[in-house]
Amino acid sequence: MATATRQAVLCEWCKKPLRRNxxxxxxxxxxxxxxxxxxxxxxERREVESRNRPLKARPLSGDPIEFPHWRWEHLSxxxxxxxxxxxxxxxxxxxxxxxxxxxxxxxxxxYTEWESAMRRGGLVGSTN
Ligand SMILES: [Zn+2]
Numbered sequence: 001m002a003t004a005t006r007q008a009v010l011c012e013w014c015k016k017p018l019r020r021n022x023x024x025x026x027x028x029x030x031x032x033x034x035x036x037x038x039x040x041x042x043x044e045r046r047e048v049e050s051r052n053r054p055l056k057a058r059p060l061s062g063d064p065i066e067f068p069h070w071r072w073e074h075l076s077x078x079x080x081x082x083x084x085x086x087x088x089x090x091x092x093x094x095x096x097x098x099x100x101x102x103x104x105x106x107x108x109x110x111y112t113e114w115e116s117a118m119r120r121g122g123l124v125g126s127t128n
Contacts, residue, residue: 011077014077016074018087025086026072026117026121027085030080033082
């Protein structure tokens with residue numbers, strides 16, 4: 001796969017570019033990790049509830065559940081401590097894949113907006 005010239009990744013707080021080989025990076029706060037765990041439990045509860053109802057009585061959906069965001073940010077702009085991945089440890093798609101596989105072991109991971117963070121970071125292209 002050709003490495004396209006990537007757009008600069010912007011800090012989601014000050015909107016200025018992040019330096020590629022720096023210790024700035026991708027963060028999800030501990031508060032948001034906790035929120036992701038709560039969302040996960042809520043989703044599982046709804047699934048169980050829905051399974052226990054006769055098919056006809058199942059609601060189409062509950063209120064949409066939003067997932068917490070990962071944010072690209074300068075260390076100096078961060079809104080809080082969290083699970084942090086420095087830019088120099090997630091420089092390209094193959095490193096991003098390794099992080100994805102690693103993070104999939106965490107119970108809260110699938111209830112976060114990882115995919116959109118990867119897109120904003122220019123780490124995934126089109127599958128077409
Ligand atoms: Zn910033």
